[in-house]
Amino acid sequence: MREAEKVFIGYLAEHNLRWTNQRKELLHLFLKMEKHLTIDDFYQIVQRKNDRIGYATVYRTLKLICKSGLAREVDFGEGKVRFEHKYAHEHHDHLVCTQCGKLIEIKSPEIERLQNKLAEEHCFEPTWHKMQIFGNCGECRK
Amino acid sequence: MREAEKVFIGYLAEHNLRWTNQRKELLHLFLKMEKHLTIDDFYQIVQRKNDRIGYATVYRTLKLICKSGLAREVDFGEGKVRFEHKYAHEHHDHLVCTQCGKLIEIKSPEIERLQNKLAEEHCFEPTWHKMQIFGNCGECRK
DNA sequence: AAATTAAATGAAGATGATTTTCATTATCAA
DNA sequence: TTGATAATGAAAATCATCTTCATTTAATTT
Numbered sequence: 001m002r003e004a005e006k007v008f009i010g011y012l013a014e015h016n017l018r019w020t021n022q023r024k025e026l027l028h029l030f031l032k033m034e035k036h037l038t039i040d041d042f043y044q045i046v047q048r049k050n051d052r053i054g055y056a057t058v059y060r061t062l063k064l065i066c067k068s069g070l071a072r073e074v075d076f077g078e079g080k081v082r083f084e085h086k087y088a089h090e091h092h093d094h095l096v097c098t099q100c101g102k103l104i105e106i107k108s109p110e111i112e113r114l115q116n117k118l119a120e121e122h123c124f125e126p127t128w129h130k131m132q133i134f135g136n137c138g139e140c141r142k
Numbered sequence: 143m144r145e146a147e148k149v150f151i152g153y154l155a156e157h158n159l160r161w162t163n164q165r166k167e168l169l170h171l172f173l174k175m176e177k178h179l180t181i182d183d184f185y186q187i188v189q190r191k192n193d194r195i196g197y198a199t200v201y202r203t204l205k206l207i208c209k210s211g212l213a214r215e216v217d218f219g220e221g222k223v224r225f226e227h228k229y230a231h232e233h234h235d236h237l238v239c240t241q242c243g244k245l246i247e248i249k250s251p252e253i254e255r256l257q258n259k260l261a262e263e264h265c266f267e268p269t270w271h272k273m274q275i276f277g278n279c280g281e282c283r284k
Numbered sequence: 285a286a287a288t289t290a291a292a293t294g295a296a297g298a299t300g301a302t303t304t305t306c307a308t309t310a311t312c313a314a
Numbered sequence: 315t316t317g318a319t320a321a322t323g324a325a326a327a328t329c330a331t332c333t334t335c336a337t338t339t340a341a342t343t344t
Binding site: 016017018020022023052053054055056057060079 | 319320321322323324325330331
């Protein structure tokens with residue numbers, strides 16, 4: 001948490017941006033959140049804590065948090081983007097249940113190795129990837 | 143081409159939908175297209191051929207073509223969807239060059255096998271997946 | 285072939301997420 | 315403190331997607 005704050009402040013400093021009260025409050029709230037929130041989800045939560053913070057600031061701050069490397073945008077094809085912590089959280093992919101919407105985080109070094117191999121075969125230099133497997137989770141199959 | 147038309151007409155028939163001039167013209171144009179077009183890309187092309195076909199019809203027909211199994215939607219995180227032929231075209235994933243936008247289609251049975259294994263470990267029944275690897279293509283690395 | 289029924293079309297507008305504008309406020313550095 | 319500049323919040327603009335509705339067209343029935 002403290003660490004993450006340092007990362008964010010560092011990013012701001014590097015870019016001549018300011019460490020404001022809103023950014024502080026939003027960063028801490030965001031870091032406390034579990035799971036994957038849309039901008040609006042997060043805005044609703046923010047409202048309950050402090051209704052003087054506007055949507056635009058929430059929007060801009062989430063984008064900034066991503067740029068700082070503390071979060072990333074994920075898109076499950078819902079027509080809106082969700083935000084997910086990245087800090088102290090290894091890269092992973094998702095199983096997405098198309099019935100109940102549950103997300104399961106997965107990680108596979110073997111797959112990553114194959115991805116890199118595949119990229120190399122095409123003279124392609126990979127920087128990141130997205131992988132989602134859609135289907136039915138254990139609960140929904142019962 | 144003829145084959146694809148049959149598939150489409152078959153789908154229409156099964157659903158009590160009609161084989162109209164617009165649908166015919168749009169299907170044939172779409173099948174001739176290479177690469178991955180957005181709705182608007184395709185609408186622009188249609189306009190040049192026949193400006194009496196409206197955007198809504200283009201939109202609805204692309205959706206129909208997908209439902210018929212001849213195409214699928216792909217999302218490269220641009221905030222809009224692209225359409226890609228599927229007929230006589232095995233499932234594949236993409237390398238996406240973030241410099242020039244080039245797409246390279248890739249396929250890896252090993253990765254798919256690992257995906258299925260991973261899913262199974264989570265009692266998850268996979269139905270489909272999306273995988274995109276972003277980075278720099280051979281040209282752009284030079 | 286005419287009448288009937290139901291789907292398709294195109295124009296326009298609704299929707300909803302995202303992004304921008306702009307007047308005002310807050311931060312930072314000198 | 316002051317001046318320069320970034321940040322904020324409200325509102326509006328944008329943009330892709332999707333829907334509505336009056337009209338047209340296709341298919342079916344008489």
